[in-house]
Amino acid sequence: MFATGAGRKQVAFATEGVTEMTAGAKGANYMFPMCRTVVDVGAEEGRGMKTDAEGKAVDFAGNEKCAAGAGSFAEAMSRALQMTLKEFGEASLKSDKSIPMNAQCTVFAESEVVSLIHSSTPKNDIAKAVLDAVASRVCAMVRRVGIEGEVVLIGGMVHNAGFVQSLKTAMGVDAVSLPDMPEYISALGCALIAAERQH
Amino acid sequence: MSAPNKYPTESLKLWGKAKQLREQYYQNYATAKEKGGLRWSGSAWALDAVPAGLGDDVYSLTGEPYAAAVAHDRKFAKECMDAAESVGFARDLCSYMRIYWGGMHLDKYLYGGKFPKPDFIFQTQICCSHSKWYQHVAKVEQVPQFYVDVGVGPYKDMNKDRLDYVTNQLLDGIEFLEKSTGRKFDDEKFLKAVKNEMRSTSRWADICALNKAKPAPLDEKTMYSLYVLATLSKSSQWCADFYDELYDEVKDRVARGIAAVPNEKARMMSDTQPPWSFLKIFRYLETYGAVSIGSLYTFALEGIWEDKPDGSWGGRTLPWEKGIEMNTREQIARLYADWNLSKPQWQHFFDPRLKTEMMLRIVREWQVDGVMLHLNRGCEGLSMGIMENRGGIAKAGVPIMTFEGNMGDEREFDEVRTQARVDAFMEQLGLRRQAA
Numbered sequence: 001m002f003a004t005g006a007g008r009k010q011v012a013f014a015t016e017g018v019t020e021m022t023a024g025a026k027g028a029n030y031m032f033p034m035c036r037t038v039v040d041v042g043a044e045e046g047r048g049m050k051t052d053a054e055g056k057a058v059d060f061a062g063n064e065k066c067a068a069g070a071g072s073f074a075e076a077m078s079r080a081l082q083m084t085l086k087e088f089g090e091a092s093l094k095s096d097k098s099i100p101m102n103a104q105c106t107v108f109a110e111s112e113v114v115s116l117i118h119s120s121t122p123k124n125d126i127a128k129a130v131l132d133a134v135a136s137r138v139c140a141m142v143r144r145v146g147i148e149g150e151v152v153l154i155g156g157m158v159h160n161a162g163f164v165q166s167l168k169t170a171m172g173v174d175a176v177s178l179p180d181m182p183e184y185i186s187a188l189g190c191a192l193i194a195a196e197r198q199h
Numbered sequence: 200m201s202a203p204n205k206y207p208t209e210s211l212k213l214w215g216k217a218k219q220l221r222e223q224y225y226q227n228y229a230t231a232k233e234k235g236g237l238r239w240s241g242s243a244w245a246l247d248a249v250p251a252g253l254g255d256d257v258y259s260l261t262g263e264p265y266a267a268a269v270a271h272d273r274k275f276a277k278e279c280m281d282a283a284e285s286v287g288f289a290r291d292l293c294s295y296m297r298i299y300w301g302g303m304h305l306d307k308y309l310y311g312g313k314f315p316k317p318d319f320i321f322q323t324q325i326c327c328s329h330s331k332w333y334q335h336v337a338k339v340e341q342v343p344q345f346y347v348d349v350g351v352g353p354y355k356d357m358n359k360d361r362l363d364y365v366t367n368q369l370l371d372g373i374e375f376l377e378k379s380t381g382r383k384f385d386d387e388k389f390l391k392a393v394k395n396e397m398r399s400t401s402r403w404a405d406i407c408a409l410n411k412a413k414p415a416p417l418d419e420k421t422m423y424s425l426y427v428l429a430t431l432s433k434s435s436q437w438c439a440d441f442y443d444e445l446y447d448e449v450k451d452r453v454a455r456g457i458a459a460v461p462n463e464k465a466r467m468m469s470d471t472q473p474p475w476s477f478l479k480i481f482r483y484l485e486t487y488g489a490v491s492i493g494s495l496y497t498f499a500l501e502g503i504w505e506d507k508p509d510g511s512w513g514g515r516t517l518p519w520e521k522g523i524e525m526n527t528r529e530q531i532a533r534l535y536a537d538w539n540l541s542k543p544q545w546q547h548f549f550d551p552r553l554k555t556e557m558m559l560r561i562v563r564e565w566q567v568d569g570v571m572l573h574l575n576r577g578c579e580g581l582s583m584g585i586m587e588n589r590g591g592i593a594k595a596g597v598p599i600m601t602f603e604g605n606m607g608d609e610r611e612f613d614e615v616r617t618q619a620r621v622d623a624f625m626e627q628l629g630l631r632r633q634a635a
Contacts, residue, residue, distance in 0.1 A: 006619065017622075018626065019619060019622045019623040019626055020619075020623075021623040021626070021627075022623060022626040022627070056627075057623070057626070057627055058598075058627065059593060059598070059599070059627070060600070060623060060627070061601065062620070064574075064602075064603035064613065064616065144586070144589065144590075144601075145593075146593075
């Protein structure tokens, strides 16, 4: 029995563990064999992995004690705008404005959002500003490992259409491949690794 | 069932002596006044052979290793940083500096009693914190201060004017010391201290070079407790003599194939000061069979190196072994300045590419399999350019990972997250945890 994820060591019945980086790279490469760059943005962490043709992570980078490059940041900002996450992503797509957010920290960014609300900035523009900021931070992490080949986004933020668009723009790529059930790609990768080790 | 060890291992015989010397150093500083001696404070990079010319009863407190020792005592470290922050200093300043300042403001010394007041400050300036740190100390303690600006560019571009600039400051420093203390400067003691420092720093490099052996005779966690003696008092006789003894012991370990980590399968290199209260991260590496063989930081914060005729890196040849004489104060000061300006760990302040080159050299010569960079929020000086280093090392095809933390402020280190990073990196290198 193999486990992956931040809580893998708490799975008492698992006999082995695989990190999210290794599992995510494997799963993404399995779904998209030409994938060489994996972007994983979930609630708690954003990370970028470079993978080889076999789906082995050969380099990775992730955010540290900071939520600004992760889904929880978008969630907090959507709450500040009194929108659901789905509404938040869709609203972002309706904006063509580019409002830079100076704060790199969730706490301070929320203050900026409040200021934008008070200055009567349309919600669509604020939503885009927030998602552009998250994408910018994620993109900076991914650039550390280099952007090569097909880019695949996994993790819960795949469901946020506004973020996907912001990420494409930030990375300067025409397309980002999106798997079905993106939250389970790392679990898929973990299962594949478990199967390989059985043989 | 536990994994069988590949190599024999044994404790370092000189471990106890290193600890004893370290403790004695801090006691000497605290009790200097009882013996009529002098106390001075400055950084581990201060050119400490100069104050040694004032006499054998002159004791220093070097700020960084002191703060690192405090950092290991997490409760007291927090107390010190809180004290510095309550004075109004920002939390993102050098954590060593905040710890030192905090202890001074609290008037509490890690080794008991009140924080000992220095008689003067003698300091080098390679980073902003180094000068601001002791300006504040001098202001609070109301003691005289002297600074040597060593920012003359990389050693590869050294010329007469640059060397004159630093040499002349050392000569001015001697005048400052005489005026400040009322003591006459003794050139014989100065010469002896310079020679001791050259011996200490060259020998430490030789010791680190022995770690090219497989298995590595030393692991970096152990090396921290050994290199620290040079950060305390590199110009002392006891430090130079200790490193000679240590060299013999490590050489013997290499000859007998004694490993620091008996299950050595892969060799790591780190960078910058580690998070001192979480050194167990190095033991965690060992559960994968990975040994950290050192770093540019451990090798060259105090080690002085040179290119050897065979192209390898080793301890710099002592001037007198090359027939170079030091007869006058000016000659001593000039050679001493030249020696220190060649310090590898100073070079990256001028160009991060120089550091990348040295790190890649370590990768090649020490047969390193992976590099772990500590993005150290506590030290702007040594973290400067570190992402440039990451880029250069990755471009060379060397596996590399980064983790964030702080050498002295545990609030900025996430142990679980760092372990997760290490897990992922070990997987990347094809290593799996071995049964204990």
